[in-house]
Amino acid sequence: MTELLAASDAISKRSATVDHSEGMSYLESLPRRLVTVYLPLAIIVGVLLFPFYWMALTAIKPDDQLLDMDRVNPFWTWTPTFKHISKLLFESQYPLWLWNTMLVAVSATILSIIASVLAAYAIVRLRYRGAQVVGGAIFLAYLIPPSILFIPLSTVVFHYGLFDTPFALILTYPTILIPFSTWLLMGYFKTIPFELEECALIDGASRWQILIKIVLPLAVPGLISAFIFCFTLCWNEFIYALTFISSTPRKTVPVAIVNEFVDGDIYRWGSLMAGALVGSLPLVILYAFFVEHYVSAMTGAVKE
Amino acid sequence: MVDVALKPTLVKQAPRDVSAWDRLKVNRNWLGVWFMLPAAAFLILFLVYPLCYGVWLSFTDARIGRPGVFVGTENYEWLWGDATFWLSVFNTLLYTGVASTIKFAVGLYLAILLNQNLPFKALLRSIILIPFIVPTVLSAIAFWWLYDAQFSIISWSLRHLGLIDHNINFLGDVWNARWSVIFANIWRGVPFVAITLLAGLQTVQPSLYEAATIDGATPWQMFRYITYPLLTPIIAVVMTFSVLFTFTDFQLIWAITRGGPVNATHLMATLSYQRAILGGYLGEGAAISTAMIPFLLAAILISWFGLQRRKWQQGENND
Numbered sequence: 001m002t003e004l005l006a007a008s009d010a011i012s013k014r015s016a017t018v019d020h021s022e023g024m025s026y027l028e029s030l031p032r033r034l035v036t037v038y039l040p041l042a043i044i045v046g047v048l049l050f051p052f053y054w055m056a057l058t059a060i061k062p063d064d065q066l067l068d069m070d071r072v073n074p075f076w077t078w079t080p081t082f083k084h085i086s087k088l089l090f091e092s093q094y095p096l097w098l099w100n101t102m103l104v105a106v107s108a109t110i111l112s113i114i115a116s117v118l119a120a121y122a123i124v125r126l127r128y129r130g131a132q133v134v135g136g137a138i139f140l141a142y143l144i145p146p147s148i149l150f151i152p153l154s155t156v157v158f159h160y161g162l163f164d165t166p167f168a169l170i171l172t173y174p175t176i177l178i179p180f181s182t183w184l185l186m187g188y189f190k191t192i193p194f195e196l197e198e199c200a201l202i203d204g205a206s207r208w209q210i211l212i213k214i215v216l217p218l219a220v221p222g223l224i225s226a227f228i229f230c231f232t233l234c235w236n237e238f239i240y241a242l243t244f245i246s247s248t249p250r251k252t253v254p255v256a257i258v259n260e261f262v263d264g265d266i267y268r269w270g271s272l273m274a275g276a277l278v279g280s281l282p283l284v285i286l287y288a289f290f291v292e293h294y295v296s297a298m299t300g301a302v303k304e
Numbered sequence: 305m306v307d308v309a310l311k312p313t314l315v316k317q318a319p320r321d322v323s324a325w326d327r328l329k330v331n332r333n334w335l336g337v338w339f340m341l342p343a344a345a346f347l348i349l350f351l352v353y354p355l356c357y358g359v360w361l362s363f364t365d366a367r368i369g370r371p372g373v374f375v376g377t378e379n380y381e382w383l384w385g386d387a388t389f390w391l392s393v394f395n396t397l398l399y400t401g402v403a404s405t406i407k408f409a410v411g412l413y414l415a416i417l418l419n420q421n422l423p424f425k426a427l428l429r430s431i432i433l434i435p436f437i438v439p440t441v442l443s444a445i446a447f448w449w450l451y452d453a454q455f456s457i458i459s460w461s462l463r464h465l466g467l468i469d470h471n472i473n474f475l476g477d478v479w480n481a482r483w484s485v486i487f488a489n490i491w492r493g494v495p496f497v498a499i500t501l502l503a504g505l506q507t508v509q510p511s512l513y514e515a516a517t518i519d520g521a522t523p524w525q526m527f528r529y530i531t532y533p534l535l536t537p538i539i540a541v542v543m544t545f546s547v548l549f550t551f552t553d554f555q556l557i558w559a560i561t562r563g564g565p566v567n568a569t570h571l572m573a574t575l576s577y578q579r580a581i582l583g584g585y586l587g588e589g590a591a592i593s594t595a596m597i598p599f600l601l602a603a604i605l606i607s608w609f610g611l612q613r614r615k616w617q618q619g620e621n622n623d
Binding site for chain 1: 317329330332333335336337339340342343344346347349350351353355359366392410413415417418422426428429430431432433434435437438439441442443445446447449450452454455457460491494495496499500503508525537544548549553554555557559571573576577580581586588589590593594596597601603604
């Protein structure tokens, strides 16, 4: 059954994304396409990627080449050095910040996914009284941005006694993640045939068993999408981490880089860029493995 | 054989006391409450309550470490006469307006380019999303370095091409700083707009374009009368998100300029952080945050009508 569903899903996906434009592209000659398609595309992709190239290049350039742009060509270096990166990893608290970020991101994501699975299942399949309204309310919660919440939240976090602990972030990040992942999972659960659940109900399964043994195994792609997207959002979060965490060893990577690396050192750029590069790599690697899930999470949330 | 199979069923069918507890266990509403509990707890404790509390704070004179007393609309009256606040409102509107418009235009253009028959299409699509994956602050720092007053590679390149004769002061000049942060925001937002619109474009029937070509439509007419109307619903949603998140942006500005030079790039969010957390005037900061809510409501209403229109369109298509 699972294979069958997966196969039909794959077929529908393929037919949705299959490219029909080939049929008419013979109308355009190659030189024309070169100017109207490839050239603009190359410019846009170049602009989008250049900051990363520059970040990576600065991170491995030796100090004397960083600021001297007249003696050597600044766009390339023949003498790469790992000095900045090793200094970052072995002589600063960077590994600690990396660990903090990872801990907060993983915990907040897991908490949010559990809460969202239950909520999404209840809204879509239990259809209790008022489920529609609650679904709408959760969508509205998605639209409330952290930048209007952080001031009252800082007071609240302080009152709950969470200020300057990882729990301040682990417990507040789900407010950003739950609305999104609930919305995403609702879409996924809707595609699971209702008949499967009816069969299970007749066989005497409880709602909990249905959720664990039938719905969740079928919704694995949706769970992965939600997980990846939530994880990225956590890693990206800045304003809560900036406001709720004050001691240096407890900071997350984005906050620590902005606050701790900015000293008067004229050669700071090397270590700053190394910090930014190392902080981005885990996400880029994760993304490289799950591109399709990521894209479906992003477009799925917007479409439905 | 048949008897053996039937017997247990018969036993089960015997009338049994169904207690209130058993009824409750299968009751939709009762189960619904339990299933909703974790999500509701998070959202009420850390979202709804702070939201209401923030509105209340804006009517008090709370400071950090001191609970405030109700002062009516004093904070708002003070902000009304505060030139910095109005400057931040202007900056926010300029930032949102310009960045969202360009993000939409470039994003749509990029989506249309990507929707063509291209080699390495999937790879290209993945590469384009990278700016959206990398944490904003980290890419903002890369922009900070690109915009450096002395060692900017942009200035260097333009100088060597002979286009300018001295370095551009990207972040030191009022308008230069504004355009610089707007550009960084566009850079970060274009991939999101492009990839979501691309998903919308892929659902448009190619036969429509074929029919239009036979009827002698120009590429512009095909865009205007086929692509655009069919994309309207998804454009409405994407742009609502884009406007919403641009309007409430904080991290990009904080990482690149921190509101400087002379408050020229302060957005309402950064100003509220500066007043409430760094300055300690929680009440005043909360008032600035609360002043953002009407704008957000406007964006949400636009999204709502966009979705409504979509339903109406779907209904018409089904006929």
